[in-house]
Amino acid sequence: MSKKILIVASNVGLWAEELQAPWDALKKAGHELTLATPKGLTPLPMELSMDKDFVDPMQNYHVNPAEVVDRCNEILDNGEWDNPIKLEDANMDDYDTLVLVGGPGSALDIVGNPFVHRLCEAAYKQGKIMGGLCYAVGAFVWARDEDTLHRSIAYGHKLVAHPREWDFTGNMNYPLVRATEENKGTDIVTQGFAFPLAVIVEDAVGPNGRVYSDPTANREKPQVHYDHPFVTALSVESSIAFGDKLVEVLN
Numbered sequence: 001m002s003k004k005i006l007i008v009a010s011n012v013g014l015w016a017e018e019l020q021a022p023w024d025a026l027k028k029a030g031h032e033l034t035l036a037t038p039k040g041l042t043p044l045p046m047e048l049s050m051d052k053d054f055v056d057p058m059q060n061y062h063v064n065p066a067e068v069v070d071r072c073n074e075i076l077d078n079g080e081w082d083n084p085i086k087l088e089d090a091n092m093d094d095y096d097t098l099v100l101v102g103g104p105g106s107a108l109d110i111v112g113n114p115f116v117h118r119l120c121e122a123a124y125k126q127g128k129i130m131g132g133l134c135y136a137v138g139a140f141v142w143a144r145d146e147d148t149l150h151r152s153i154a155y156g157h158k159l160v161a162h163p164r165e166w167d168f169t170g171n172m173n174y175p176l177v178r179a180t181e182e183n184k185g186t187d188i189v190t191q192g193f194a195f196p197l198a199v200i201v202e203d204a205v206g207p208n209g210r211v212y213s214d215p216t217a218n219r220e221k222p223q224v225h226y227d228h229p230f231v232t233a234l235s236v237e238s239s240i241a242f243g244d245k246l247v248e249v250l251n
Contacts, residue, residue, distance in 0.1 A: 003096040003250050004032045008087065008116060008136070009043035012186040013105015013174040016045035016072040017064070017239045018133050019081070022099060024071070025243030031250065034095065038109045040086035041183045044176040045072060046103060049236075058166050061218075063236060076178060087115040092122035097250060102134025102162075102235070105174055107194035108186065111138035121145065124153040124229065129249055131231040133242050134162050138197050140230065141204040152204040158212065160225050160232040161201040165215040168192040 005026055009019050026033055037043050048054050050073070052066050075081060092098065098119055100110060110116055120143035123130050132140055137159060144150040169192045176185040198213045205211060214234070217223040222238035224231065224245045231249055233242035 002030050002032055004034070004094065005097040005099060006034050006036055006090055006092070006095040006119070007099045007101065008036050008110060008119070009084075009101050010103055010105035010109050011037045011039045011041055011043060011183070012109050012188075013103050013176075014043045014045050014049070014101070015103030015134065015236055016049040017068045017236050018102045019043060019045075020068065020072050020075060021239035022101060022131070022133070022243035022246060023075075023080075025240070025247050026099075029247045029250070035081060035084035036087050036090045037084045038087050038113060038115075039183075040084060040089075042082050043084065044076075044178055044183060044185065046105065047175045047177055049103065050177050056166075057170065058168060087113065087119075090115070090119060092119050092126065092128070095128070097129045097131070097246075098123040099131035099246065100133065100136035100139055102136040104135065104168075104172060104193055105185070106134070106136040107138065107197075108174075108188070110136050112142060113139070117143045120153060127229060129231060129246070130229050131242065131246050132159075133233045133239065134235045135193065135197050137161055137232050138195070138200060141200050151206075154201065154204040154209065154230070155206045156208045157205055157230055158210040158225060158227040159201055159205060159230055160212045160223055160234050160238075161198040162235050163213045163215040163217075164196050164198045166235065167196055
């Protein structure tokens with residue numbers, strides 16, 4: 001049965017495959033997709049995520065397969081990601097499922113975003129499936145349940161979090177492909193990622209929860225986990241597995 005799915009992506013640093021893989025999987029499965037971004041503008045991918053020659057400095061492997069980059073360019077060419085709604089206009093009552101996708105920019109404008117927290121809190125109270133990939137999982141940490149003295153909605157759950165061993169440490173810029181004057185992202189420079197994700201997720205799940213964060217994960221051995229209502233996955237190498245798991249759970 002087709003579901004109405006709200007997919008949330010960054011305007012300042014999307015990792016291309018982290019939207020493309022679940023987008024294609026959910027669309028192929030026949031679900032109705034609505035895209036939302038903080039600015040209501042096309043979520044343009046970071047240049048690094050569209051570079052076929054990019055080698056991850058922490059893991060020392062080529063991150064972006066040529067076929068993935070080609071597919072993302074096809075999506076950008078045909079306008080599939082154009083005209084998203086603004087996050088502040090999204091109402092979880094209108095959707096069956098919430099999916100947050102990652103990239104370094106998600107640490108800047110998705111995690112910590114009050115409109116995202118509102119959507120997460122509503123989805124959680126309504127028992128709707130909630131997907132989080134890579135750094136976007138951090139939004140579950142800051143979404144709070146007023147019925148439990150404002151503990152994180154992640155409390156007591158089993159979630160996947162980007163390994164601290166993979167966190168970049170050098171200066172990080174956020175240039176976007178196909179940037180325009182209206183949709184140019186940010187010129188901020190951070191020292192590595194904006195924060196260490198694994199640490200805050202560990203704190204949020206509490207003593208009865210658990211965090212899966214395998215630094216040996218790869219495309220052949222991705223890491224994704226379902227603990228109702230959460231479907232969470234590690235990073236870009238687990239993007240396909242994330243999309244497949246969402247399809248499985250929603251069916």
